[in-house]
Amino acid sequence: MAIIQRIEYKIEHKYFAGFLQQAIDESGVKGSVEQENGVIRLTLDESDPKALERFSAYTQKYLPHSIFLGEITTERAEAEAAQSPFRSPAYPIAPCPLCLEEITDPASERYLDDTVCCTHYANEECYEDQDATCFSPHYNGNDTVLLCDAKKVRELFLVTDEEIKALFSIEKPTLKVTINDPELREITGKKFVRLKAPYNVKSVLAALNAKESGINTLFFNERPNEPFVVLVxxxxxxxxxxxxxAPLKSLHPDPALNRFLNVAEEAEASQAIGAYLSRSRGISFPVLTDQGAKKVIDFPAFDLREVIDTMMNDDTRRRLLENFTKTFPHEAHALSEAMEGDLFDAICVVMGLEERSFEALSDLSLEFHGNGGLKIDMNFEEEGFDYAAMLGSIMSFRIAGVEPHYLAYSIFEAFGDMTVSVLGQLKREFKIDTFLLMGDLFENSVLFSRILSKFQISKPYFSSRIALDG
Known part of the structure; x- marks a missing residue:
C-alpha cells in the first residue's frame, strides 16, 4: 500500500515538487514525485514506517511554504513509485530553511557563507543572485522595509496569519502592511509600508547582522523584478x-488584450468578459467571443487640459471650478501646473495631498475603516468616460469638507462599483458570464474588496500565476 497526496499547485514551476524529492532522498523512504497539469502527485510506500517518520520529520522542519499551494488531498491505495527521480531546473527563489540553517548556525561549516546557493529542490544547477541592493538602518525615503527579526513581525506590524505565511514563503513576496510600532511610524512618517522578509543570501546576512546589533528593520529600494502581492x-x-x-505567451500585439487572452487560456474560457484597470495601460473592458478578442470599452487617455477645458465650457462646472479656486487657491494653482500628470496625480492635487501618486491616494483610502462611501460620479458620454464629472464631484466633496481618507476610500469604491456595473451591462449584451479581472489598480484593497463583495453576477476570476499587470 502507498500514501498518495495530490497537491494543487497553481504554477508550472517545479521547485516545490523538487523539495519533496529532496525529502524522499534524505529520508530514504521509497517514493516518487510527479507534476503535471497543475497537480503534484506524491507517492510514498508504507512498507517502511521508520522511513515515513523520517520523511515526515524532514518535511516539517525543512519543507517551505509556497504562495502557489492549493488544496491537498490524501488517500491510501495500491500504487508504485515512479522509477526516475524528479528533477527541477534552477529558479530565482529564496534560500530554503535548510540553507538558512547552514548560514545562521554558528556550528555550521557554512556559517555566514555568502556563497551558499540552494541545491535542495532536486536542482542540478543553482541560481546565482547578483544583487547590488544597499540596506540601511536609516530611512531616506526608501520604498521597502526588510524585516530582520521574524519574531518581531506582529510587534512591528499589523499582519494576518495569511500575510505571515506569504511573507515567509519560499517566494518571499513584498506586501503592503500597516505599521504597528510607533517609533517606526515616526521614522517613516507613514502608516503603511512595503514589507519584505530576507529574500536571498545577501539580505539574510544583512538582516542577521542587524538583528545581532539590536536593529529590527532595514530600509532599501527594491529591485524592479521582485514579486509584490495583494492579499484580500x-x-x-x-x-x-x-x-x-508565469511568462505571457504572445497571443495579441496589444499588451492589454494579450494579457486578457493569456488569462482566458488559463481559465479555459472560450468566451469571456474582462476588466483591465491599469495605471500604465489605462482602463478597458475587452470581450472574447468566437470572432476573437476586442476592447468594447476603452477609456480615453486622461488629459487634464481637456478636463479643465470641458469644465470651463459648461456653466455649472465652471462655477464649481471657480468656487474650488476661491476655497482652495493653493490646490487650484498646483492643478494648473500639473497638466502633464495622470489621473491619480490630479486627484491628489485636488485633495491637497503632498505626495501625488496612486500609492499616496491608495494608502490614504486604507485609513478609513467604515462601511459605504460617497457617490463619486463615474459617468460615460458619447466620447467615453467623463473625467470632468469625476474630478468635479471630488472637488464638490472637498469643498463640503469631507475628510480626505473618507473621500479617498469613496474614490476606489466608486471604481469598483463602476466596474461591476459595466460588467453587468456587458453580460446582458453578450450573454457571457465568465469575468476576468486584471490591472494594477487592484493593488488597492478597497477596490479589490468592493469587487468581491458586490460581484453578484458571477465569481470574478483573478489569475494566481499570471500577474495582474506588466
Whole structure:
C-alpha cells in the first residue's frame, strides 16, 4: 500500500515538487514525485514506517511554504513509485530553511557563507543572485522595509496569519502592511509600508547582522523584478510581472488584450468578459467571443487640459471650478501646473495631498475603516468616460469638507462599483458570464474588496500565476 497526496499547485514551476524529492532522498523512504497539469502527485510506500517518520520529520522542519499551494488531498491505495527521480531546473527563489540553517548556525561549516546557493529542490544547477541592493538602518525615503527579526513581525506590524505565511514563503513576496510600532511610524512618517522578509543570501546576512546589533528593520529600494502581492480575503495575487510570475505567451500585439487572452487560456474560457484597470495601460473592458478578442470599452487617455477645458465650457462646472479656486487657491494653482500628470496625480492635487501618486491616494483610502462611501460620479458620454464629472464631484466633496481618507476610500469604491456595473451591462449584451479581472489598480484593497463583495453576477476570476499587470 502507498500514501498518495495530490497537491494543487497553481504554477508550472517545479521547485516545490523538487523539495519533496529532496525529502524522499534524505529520508530514504521509497517514493516518487510527479507534476503535471497543475497537480503534484506524491507517492510514498508504507512498507517502511521508520522511513515515513523520517520523511515526515524532514518535511516539517525543512519543507517551505509556497504562495502557489492549493488544496491537498490524501488517500491510501495500491500504487508504485515512479522509477526516475524528479528533477527541477534552477529558479530565482529564496534560500530554503535548510540553507538558512547552514548560514545562521554558528556550528555550521557554512556559517555566514555568502556563497551558499540552494541545491535542495532536486536542482542540478543553482541560481546565482547578483544583487547590488544597499540596506540601511536609516530611512531616506526608501520604498521597502526588510524585516530582520521574524519574531518581531506582529510587534512591528499589523499582519494576518495569511500575510505571515506569504511573507515567509519560499517566494518571499513584498506586501503592503500597516505599521504597528510607533517609533517606526515616526521614522517613516507613514502608516503603511512595503514589507519584505530576507529574500536571498545577501539580505539574510544583512538582516542577521542587524538583528545581532539590536536593529529590527532595514530600509532599501527594491529591485524592479521582485514579486509584490495583494492579499484580500485569502485571495493572493501578484500585482506586476516579476521573477516568479508565469511568462505571457504572445497571443495579441496589444499588451492589454494579450494579457486578457493569456488569462482566458488559463481559465479555459472560450468566451469571456474582462476588466483591465491599469495605471500604465489605462482602463478597458475587452470581450472574447468566437470572432476573437476586442476592447468594447476603452477609456480615453486622461488629459487634464481637456478636463479643465470641458469644465470651463459648461456653466455649472465652471462655477464649481471657480468656487474650488476661491476655497482652495493653493490646490487650484498646483492643478494648473500639473497638466502633464495622470489621473491619480490630479486627484491628489485636488485633495491637497503632498505626495501625488496612486500609492499616496491608495494608502490614504486604507485609513478609513467604515462601511459605504460617497457617490463619486463615474459617468460615460458619447466620447467615453467623463473625467470632468469625476474630478468635479471630488472637488464638490472637498469643498463640503469631507475628510480626505473618507473621500479617498469613496474614490476606489466608486471604481469598483463602476466596474461591476459595466460588467453587468456587458453580460446582458453578450450573454457571457465568465469575468476576468486584471490591472494594477487592484493593488488597492478597497477596490479589490468592493469587487468581491458586490460581484453578484458571477465569481470574478483573478489569475494566481499570471500577474495582474506588466
Amino acid at each position: 480575503q485569502e485571495h493572493l495575487h501578484m500585482v506586476r510581472d516579476n521573477r516568479i510570475s
